[in-house]
Amino acid sequence: xILIKGLYKQFGQLEVLKxxxxxxxxxxxxxxxxxxxxxxxxxxxxLNVLETPxxxxxxxxxxxxxxxxxxxxxxxxxFRRLTGMVFQSYNLFPHxxxxxxxxxxxxVVKKEGKEAARKKAQALLEKVGxxxxxxxxxxxxxxxQQQRVGIARALAMEPEVMLxxxxxxxxxxxxxxxVLKVMKDxxxxxxxxxxxxxxxxxxxxxxxxxxxxxxxxxxxxxxxDEIFTxxxxxxxxxxxxxxx
Amino acid sequence: MYLNSxxxxxxxxxxxxxxxxxxxxxxxxGAIMNTIPLTILSFIFGxxxxxxxxxxxxxxVKVFRMIAxxxxxxxxxxxxxxxxxxxxxxxxxxxxxxxxxxxxxxxFSLSVGAYASEVIRAAILSIPKGxxxxxxxxxxxxxxxxxxxxxxxxxxxxLPPLSNTFISLVKDTSLASLVLVTEMxxxxxxIAASNYEFLLVYxxxxxxxxxxxxxxxxxxxxMEKRLDRYAS
Numbered sequence: 001x002i003l004i005k006g007l008y009k010q011f012g013q014l015e016v017l018k019x020x021x022x023x024x025x026x027x028x029x030x031x032x033x034x035x036x037x038x039x040x041x042x043x044x045x046x047l048n049v050l051e052t053p054x055x056x057x058x059x060x061x062x063x064x065x066x067x068x069x070x071x072x073x074x075x076x077x078x079f080r081r082l083t084g085m086v087f088q089s090y091n092l093f094p095h096x097x098x099x100x101x102x103x104x105x106x107x108v109v110k111k112e113g114k115e116a117a118r119k120k121a122q123a124l125l126e127k128v129g130x131x132x133x134x135x136x137x138x139x140x141x142x143x144x145q146q147q148r149v150g151i152a153r154a155l156a157m158e159p160e161v162m163l164x165x166x167x168x169x170x171x172x173x174x175x176x177x178x179v180l181k182v183m184k185d186x187x188x189x190x191x192x193x194x195x196x197x198x199x200x201x202x203x204x205x206x207x208x209x210x211x212x213x214x215x216x217x218x219x220x221x222x223x224x225d226e227i228f229t230x231x232x233x234x235x236x237x238x239x240x241x242x243x244x
Numbered sequence: 245m246y247l248n249s250x251x252x253x254x255x256x257x258x259x260x261x262x263x264x265x266x267x268x269x270x271x272x273x274g275a276i277m278n279t280i281p282l283t284i285l286s287f288i289f290g291x292x293x294x295x296x297x298x299x300x301x302x303x304x305v306k307v308f309r310m311i312a313x314x315x316x317x318x319x320x321x322x323x324x325x326x327x328x329x330x331x332x333x334x335x336x337x338x339x340x341x342x343x344x345x346x347x348x349x350x351x352f353s354l355s356v357g358a359y360a361s362e363v364i365r366a367a368i369l370s371i372p373k374g375x376x377x378x379x380x381x382x383x384x385x386x387x388x389x390x391x392x393x394x395x396x397x398x399x400x401x402x403l404p405p406l407s408n409t410f411i412s413l414v415k416d417t418s419l420a421s422l423v424l425v426t427e428m429x430x431x432x433x434x435i436a437a438s439n440y441e442f443l444l445v446y447x448x449x450x451x452x453x454x455x456x457x458x459x460x461x462x463x464x465x466x467m468e469k470r471l472d473r474y475a476s
Contacts, residue, residue: 050377073385081383091378095396105382108392157382 001026002047002161002192007056007067009042016042017053018216024161026061027190031203031224034213035239040196043213044163047194048083049076061160081109084154088166090146092138098125098149099134105157117156124152128182144175148182155186162186164195180206200243204228212236260444267435267445271428271452278345278427280456282417285349287410290356295395297361298368312361319358325419327351332423348420352413360409367402368394400471407464411457418453428452 002024009017016039024030032040045051047058053067060082065071093101102121106112112120125134128148138146147167154162164183168176180202187193187206197203203210204224211221212233220233231237300312319327332347342350371394379389421430432449436442 048381050380077383077385080380083381085377085381087374087378087381089374091372091374093375093378093393095400104392105384108388109383153378153382 001059001061002194003057003059004043004047005057005059007043007046007058008054009039009046009051010054016216017046020056020216020218022211022218022221024192024194026160026192028208029187029191029193029195029206030209030211031207032194032196032211032213033198033200033203033239034219037215038213039216040213041165044085044165044194044196047161047163048080048085050085081157082160084157084159084162086147086150086154086162086164086167088169090138090143090150090170092146092149092153094138097135097137098130098141098152101138101149102152102156105153109157121152121156124155125149127155127185128152129178142175143171144178147171147179151179151182151186161192161194164193164197166196166198168197168199198243200228212239214239260441263435263439263441264444264448267432267448270431270435271449274426274428274431275452275456278420278425279414279417279429282345282348282352282420282425282427283410283414286352286356286417287413289349289353290360290413291406293353293357294360294364297357298365299390301361301365302368316358316361319354324351324355324416325422327354328419328423344420344424347423348417348425351423352416352420355416356409356413360406363402363405363409364398367398370401371397403464403468403471407460411460414457414460415453 002022004020004022007017007020008015018039020039020043022043032043034040042051046053047060049065049071052071055068057064057066057068058079059065060079063079063082065075065079092098093104096104099118099121102124103114103117106117106120107114122131122134125131128151130145130148130152133141133145133149136145138149141149150167151162167183168179171179176199180199183193183195183202184206195202195207207224209221210224210227212219212227212231212235214235220227220231220236222232227236228240231240297312297315300308301316303309328348328351331351332342332344335342335347375393375397376389379393384392417425417427418429420427421433424430426434429449432445436445439445
C-alpha cells in the first residue's frame with residue numbers, strides 16, 4: 001500500500017505540487033493523466049525521491065519518509081529500493097550490455113552473487129521478450145527494446161511498486177505497442193503500478209483507476225470507464241475533449 | 245656549414261656517428277630510469293588529484309569548491325619551472341629537503357592535477373543527468389553511481405584531452421633536469437658539455453622524445469577504439 005499525505009513541491013518560486021493526497025492499494029494499477037505542467041511527473045519523481053518534496057509524507061509498505069523533517073541519505077537509499085523507475089528517455093547505461101544493465105542493481109546494491117544475478121537478469125530479459133538481445137549494447141537496440149530493458153532493470157530490484165514516467169512518449173508510434181504489452185502483462189501479474197502516460201487506450205484497458213491532475217492538485221480520480229465517459233469535473237472534461 | 249663539414253670530412257662524419265651511438269645508451273638509461281617512471285608516477289598521482297579536484301569543483305560544499313578553485317588557479321597561473329624550484333630549492337629553507345626525483349613527482353603531479361581536473365570536470369558534466377538518476381533509481385549511492393556509471397562514461401569523453409596532457413607531461417619532464425634529476429635531457433646536457441656537439445646530441449634527445457610520444461599516440465588510438473565499442 002502506498003500512501004501520500006499533504007505532498008508539496010516547490011521549485012524556487014514555482015509551486016508544482018500543492019498538497020497531494022493519494023493512496024494506492026497493493027496490486028492496483030493507477031494511471032495519472034493531465035496537461036503538461038500539471039505536476040504528474042514531479043509527483044512520480046517524489047515517490048522515489050529523485051525530487052525532494054518541500055513538505056509532506058510518503059509511505060510505501062509501511063516504510064515512511066516524512067519530509068517536514070530532514071531525511072538522511074541512508075533512509076532515502078533504502079526507500080528508493082521499494083520503487084522501480086522507468087524513465088521517458090530510458091536512461092540505460094550505454095557502456096553496459098542489456099544483461100549488465102539489468103544485473104547492475106542486484107550486484108552493486110543488493111550484493112547478490114554474479115551468477116545468481118546473471119540468471120535472474122537473463123530470465124527478466126526473456127520475460128520482456130529480449131532473450132536474444134542480452135549481449136547488445138543500448139545503442140544497438142531500438143527505442144522499444146531499450147525501454148523494455150529499462151523495465152527489466154527496474155524489476156530486477158524486486159520493487160514493491162513500479163513507477164512509469166511517460167514510458168512511451170519518446171518512442172516511434174510503431175514501437176509503443178511492444179512496451180505497453182509488457183506493462184499490461186506486469187499489471188496482470190499483480191504488480192502495483194503508477195503510470196504517467198498519454199496513452200488513453202492503456203488507461204482504459206489496464207488501469208484500475210485513473211487520476212486526473214491539473215495545476216499541482218488531483219482534480220478527479222475514478223474508474224477508467226467513469227472518468228472517460230462521464231467525467232465529473234469541468235477541468236477533466238475539457239482536458240479529455242482536447243486530447244480526443 | 246655544419247652539414248658541409250660533415251660531408252667534406254669523412255673522419256669527422258665517423259666521429260659524429262660514434263658520438264651519436266655512444267650517447268644513445270646513457271640517454272635511453274635516463275629515459276628508462278627517470279623520464280618514463282617520472283611521467284607515469286606523476287600522471288597517476290596527478291589523475292587521482294584531478295578526479296578529487298573535479299569532484300570538489302562540482303560539489304555542493306562551498307569550502308571544497310573554493311579550495312579546488314584556488315588550487316587550479318594557482319597552479320595554472322604560475323610557471324611549472326618556478327613551482328619545481330620552490331619545491332626543490334625553496335622548501336629546504338623551512339626544513340623540508342626532498343630528493344630530486346620526489347620533488348619532481350610532487351611538482352608534476354600538482355601540475356597534472358590542476359590541468360586534468362578541468363578536463364575531467366567537463367567530462368563529468370557532459371554525462372546526462374538521467375544517468376545519475378538511473379543509478380539512484382536502482383538504489384545506488386552517489387559514490388556507486390559515480391564509480392560505476394559516470395566515471396566510465398566520462399573517461400571515454402576525456403581520453404583524447406587527457407592523452408594530450410600525458411604527452412605534454414613526457415616533454416615537460418625535461419624541466420626536471422634543472423632540479424638535478426638525471427632524466428634523459430640531463431644526460432644529453434652532460435654528454436654535450438663534454439664533447440661540445442650540442443646540435444647533434446640535443447637533436448638526438450629531441451628525436452627520442454618524439455619516438456616516445458609517437459608510441460603514446462599509437463596506444464591512445466588503441467584505447468579510443470576499445471572505449472568506442474559501445475558507441476552507436
